[in-house]
Amino acid sequence: MNDPPRPLLLSALAGETVPRPPVWFMRQAGRSLPEYRALREKAGDFISFCLNPTLAAEATLQPMRRFAFDAAIVFADILLIPLALGQEVWFEAGEGPRLGPRPELATLRAGLAAIETRLAPVGETIAAARAALESSRALIGFVGGPWTVATYMLEGRGGDRAGARSLAFADPEMVDQLVELLVEASVIYLAMQARAGAQALQIFESWAELLPEDLFQRLVTAPHARIVQRLRAMGVSQPVIGFPRGAGALVAEYAASSGVQAVGLDVQAPASLGRRLQSQGLAIQGALDPLLLRVGGAGLDRRVDQLLEQWGQGPYIFNLGHGVIPDTPIEHIERVVRRVTGA
Numbered sequence: 001m002n003d004p005p006r007p008l009l010l011s012a013l014a015g016e017t018v019p020r021p022p023v024w025f026m027r028q029a030g031r032s033l034p035e036y037r038a039l040r041e042k043a044g045d046f047i048s049f050c051l052n053p054t055l056a057a058e059a060t061l062q063p064m065r066r067f068a069f070d071a072a073i074v075f076a077d078i079l080l081i082p083l084a085l086g087q088e089v090w091f092e093a094g095e096g097p098r099l100g101p102r103p104e105l106a107t108l109r110a111g112l113a114a115i116e117t118r119l120a121p122v123g124e125t126i127a128a129a130r131a132a133l134e135s136s137r138a139l140i141g142f143v144g145g146p147w148t149v150a151t152y153m154l155e156g157r158g159g160d161r162a163g164a165r166s167l168a169f170a171d172p173e174m175v176d177q178l179v180e181l182l183v184e185a186s187v188i189y190l191a192m193q194a195r196a197g198a199q200a201l202q203i204f205e206s207w208a209e210l211l212p213e214d215l216f217q218r219l220v221t222a223p224h225a226r227i228v229q230r231l232r233a234m235g236v237s238q239p240v241i242g243f244p245r246g247a248g249a250l251v252a253e254y255a256a257s258s259g260v261q262a263v264g265l266d267v268q269a270p271a272s273l274g275r276r277l278q279s280q281g282l283a284i285q286g287a288l289d290p291l292l293l294r295v296g297g298a299g300l301d302r303r304v305d306q307l308l309e310q311w312g313q314g315p316y317i318f319n320l321g322h323g324v325i326p327d328t329p330i331e332h333i334e335r336v337v338r339r340v341t342g343a
């Protein structure tokens with residue numbers, strides 16, 4: 001009896017030679033799909049949507065039915081961790097996330113014991129999605145990077161993060177304690193996702209930009225390294241993809257010190273950087289501009305071909321440099337996936 005085919009994504013993450021780069025897109029499940037918008041109308045508020053395993057599994061699987069992606073990513077949100085720790089989180093229509101007053105660190109620390117229980121629905125979503133996916137397609141779990149999540153907890157909303165960065169300079173002890181607490185929460189959450197069936201794990205450090213080198217090492221690289229080390233100490237063997245968006249020249253040091261198996265590159269990453277990381281045995285992921293995906297046309301085709309030519313000998317995972325923009329035409333996504341897969 002033949003074993004089921006190994007997902008192409010996992011082979012690439014292991015540094016193996018693969019016939020073509022696997023492809024998936026950040027935010028592939030979401031507002032660019034009409035079936036998602038219909039589902040969203042039924043779901044009530046966004047947090048309830050994320051914590052409803054039936055609806056969240058459906059959102060996870062929708063893009064897999066429509067496109068020949070090699071991996072699904074669980075439908076959830078990076079702000080479920082502060083919610084589970086006891087900070088109020090909600091989403092304002094058309095404006096994004098809002099967070100209530102940040103509880104004291106001692107109160108947040110007490111919430112660590114409840115992470116698995118409060119976020120158990122995400123594990124149920126993963127189990128349901130994994131059961132529905134073909135064995136040749138991988139399922140990715142994720143967490144927000146500790147610094148990125150901390151910026152929302154400190155500021156109460158998105159923005160330029162100037163307030164959070166100012167606090168990192170003015171009150172480093174408090175910020176470091178909050179980031180370390182989020183490291184602990186992330187490890188608990190990611191280990192639960194791995195047990196539920198996630199085959200790879202991604203750390204979305206969406207706000208790694210605008211940090212000087214010392215602050216970047218302290219708030220991004222070192223916390224990611226602690227997450228990976230603690231996961232391995234717990235016996236979690238799933239590969240970890242680190243995505244320090246906006247890190248620029250600091251990506252090389254991040255790759256060398258964080259312990260991740262793959263590094264997500266954003267739209268500014270030069271070809272030479274990706275090749276250097278590949279030569280060091282790391283897989284790379286990215287870096288198609290989501291705006292170009294939305295614009296489409298011959299320029300999109302050229303950039304897809306360029307990325308495949310410069311990195312396609314691998315290990316390389318074809319992806320965006322950030323998430324799919326909500327008004328991206330579906331035919332543009334289809335066109336890129338066909339160009340990568342040859343289907």
